[in-house]
Amino acid sequence: MGIRTFIEGWPVYRQLTGTDPLGRGAAAQSPRTAELTARTETADSMARSVCPYCAVGCGQRVYVKDGQVTQIEGDEDSPISRGRLCPKGAASKSLVTSPLRQTKVRYRRPYATEWEDLELDVALDMIADRVLAAREETWEDVDSEGRPLNRTLGISSLGGATLDNEENYLIKKLFTAMGALQIENQARI
């Protein structure tokens, strides 16, 4: 490295002579930084999304490389958020890529002290059997005056405020057809 390059490498020199008198941009950039490329630039694809936390509904851009989420940024175009995210929204990449996420079905037998593994298909089948059994056991056809009830009070459900409208729609439709009335979510809380 020549003496000239050395001096030009000084941030203060660049700040005084360049286009960045406040030293917040190019003047402060190190060679290492100059060589970095933003993950948003090297991404294979970008999905337009929405923050999963509160109901402000900030726009998100989700960047993906090799099938993995590599970055989540605020959506500059959004009239709600103008590109901004709060600490939660900004942490949503850590949320979706968290090593603590459970990715396998876990099963706890009655009276057991530990979890076991279970295949997803088997779990779904077992749950279907239990739904039908609970329904049989607690079914009410009519009230004391013979008016229809068509229901079970043996099944409950809680949740929906973190889910999609399409999901809530199917949940309500299926439970209603099952005669399961006791469906609730965070809106009650």
Add this chain to the structure above:
Amino acid sequence: MAEAHPVGFQWVMEAKRRGAKVFHVDPRFTRTSALADTYLPIRAGTDIALLGGVVRYILENGLDFREYVLSYTNAATIISEEFVDAEEGDGLFSGFNPETGAYDQTSWQYAGQEGESGSMDTSDERDTAAGLRHESHGMPIPGQVLRDESLQHPRCVYQILKRHYARYTPEMVERVCGIPQEKFLELARAWTENSGRERTGALVYSVGWTQHSVGVQYIRTGAIIQTLLGNIGRPGGGVMALRGHASIQGSTDIPTLFNLLPGYLPMPHHAKHPTFDEWADSIHHPGQKGFWGNARAYCASLLKAYWGDAATPENDFCYGYMPRMTGDHGTYQQVLNMIDGKVKGYFLLGQNPAVGSAHGRAQRLGMANLDWLVVRDLFMIESATFWRNGPEVETGEITPEQCRTEVFFLPAASHVEKEGTFTQTQRMLQWREKAVEPPGDARSELWFFYHLGRKLREKLARSEKRRDRALLDLAWDYPTQGPLAEPSAEAVLREINGFDVATGRPLGGFTEARADGSTAVGCWIYSGVYADGVNQAARRKSRHEQNWVAGEWGWAWPSNRRTLYNRASADPDGRPWSERKKYIWWDEEKGEWTGYDVPDFEKTKPPSYRPKAGTSGPEGIAGDDPFVMQADGKAWLYAPSGVVDGPLPTHYEPAESPMRNPLYRQQANPSRKVYPDAINSVNPSPPEEQAQIFPYVFTVSRLTEHHTAGGMSRMVRPLAELQPEMFVEVSPELAAEVGLTHLGWAHLITGRAAIEAKVLVTDRLTPLRVEGRVIHQVWLPYHFGYEGLVTGDSANDLIGITLDPNVLIQESKVGTCDVRPGRRPTGRALREMVEDYQRRAFMSPDRHAPVVTPPDPGTSDAS
């Protein structure tokens, strides 16, 4: 708002930069207070007294927006002479039945309509949270109403309002709320000065307002002010609810709630709606005015979407399949039923009641008494591990070897691993594209419920039982895609939007819905979201390329309207109230309503239109009646029906309070929903003397860095690091009184539980001087639990179950407690300490605080 809805708060700061004055009312000084012009500390649970003070200030000084009030509200309407105000009834309105603790609304009606509307007994409505139905439309009223346009008639709403709030003086506000009179007057002055033709003021609340035994009436009081000041339906005005979950609005519109069907249609009630006609008529009230008229089409089209080909006009669209309510089937009743062994199985879908619901111990004991539990979540949350890690394991109340609950934990897909719409807090639907496939066994709820339904139908395929027809006839043939056989969310959205059955053409909006079975509509208020076969919720036209209303970003219900009742932004003749506040107006030349938003009015109905006497349906609404979902087209300052605990909001103390109600003998809301169950002990309040056992007030709320029960934040490293510990904020004065040291430990005790927290001594909390006493309030975050990267005791364990009677939401923003220095006891000793408090406060399983307050001992007349 800066704390819990930070990015939304940028608009408040933007307004402040342009000269708006920002007031913040909160028991605790927060990040919002720091940025507000004026901060008003308030005693938790007294908001009606504060807002009632503002109503009085407006009326006594004649500061209402008179032209707006006369034309657009029911201020001039004359009320029945049978009506007796709570001011004369020592806290009880006329029609109260002490046996049921509920009101007969006959005497609250408009004059001349006493026999025709209202409810004779609102206890059924309370049990079924019927108030929620009015999220999309008001209650019906029959016929023409008597009015006095001079507002002088002693029984007109304006005069009743004036009398009702006459005692809510600045002195009374100070006595009840602990807010100094000058601060109150500063607020009242600024609010009224900033309203009228040229200016509008906004009222923003977070849904902590709903978590009170008088929650709905809090919001009603805010709405009364905004209506009197002409701040509804106009730009920069409104009453804005900031909701706390990404699609909590959507899960109310397309409700996973026991008492509602999509679009706020009521779930049928066994006695009131035995037939389709009775159900549909109960919604549209034949012969009445307003947009109720089309309800039959929404009912028929919903059933058509549910049961497809099987649903025909001849079989009442399979109405006979619908389950029926008989009373309260809400989440708290369910939990008590779990403890009693009546519930066999429980699904938890991205919700964590072990931490997030009131009375955590009851929640966990309920879950420990199920046959089976399905938990679908991203993380291993407390509600999945209560049987091994819950606090009751330590106290010996749950032993894994004796706990029979079979638990299935099924990992869920995250928001980037599926596509679909969220509805944010301003009713706007935004479509999310899918970025990646879910990992391992993780699946969307769409996948889980579609395939669960498929399996149930396969297993029942040969069933002859009548009860199984509803499942077998269900329209359940969604196309699936990809290696995981994921159902198409877009196909579901199309069904929600509705389509013409014969051609499959998506409907353009709910006005195209029919009652003859020719249309199927999954949620009528969302109709139009898939108009022209285009996913309107996926629109992403940049804010730089459209006007400030940004109507081409996402899609808002109904009909993409961004501001509801926006006809009110023009004067009765259809002209903007002012150039500055121009929004929607009548274009005389074109003969239509136009403006920056989609008009919330029939497009070509001129301002001069007057219905002929006796006209029903939308044609019955005049051209200068902007509130088209109300049967009289008016905003209701006084609500003759629809609100079960009184036609006007009035101050009651919280169910647990250290103070006697300064206004009435009646201490707390007389029609609040109570559960006199052994596990649900409510702390005594005045006039009961043992109230002093729990001398302090606690309130809870959110931190920016965490999210509700913590299931999406305590498991996330950056967020866990930012707020790593459970803590309690106390004032220096209380710390000195109790002997607490900063960064030391304290424990808090209620009739339900004792929890511990690190102490943060701070003047963000201020002792309030009320009625010559000092009231200390403490504050806790409610995000902590026993799983995740950071753990701590749960604030919700402290809270009992007392509900608002309109919507059955619990009072969890205020309660009483004792505070002691040091850590709480552990093991069996923990329960013994709580039981000791219960004994000292005379709280036995069979003794419950009276709902109607008896006369104070030692006084002959409490008034």
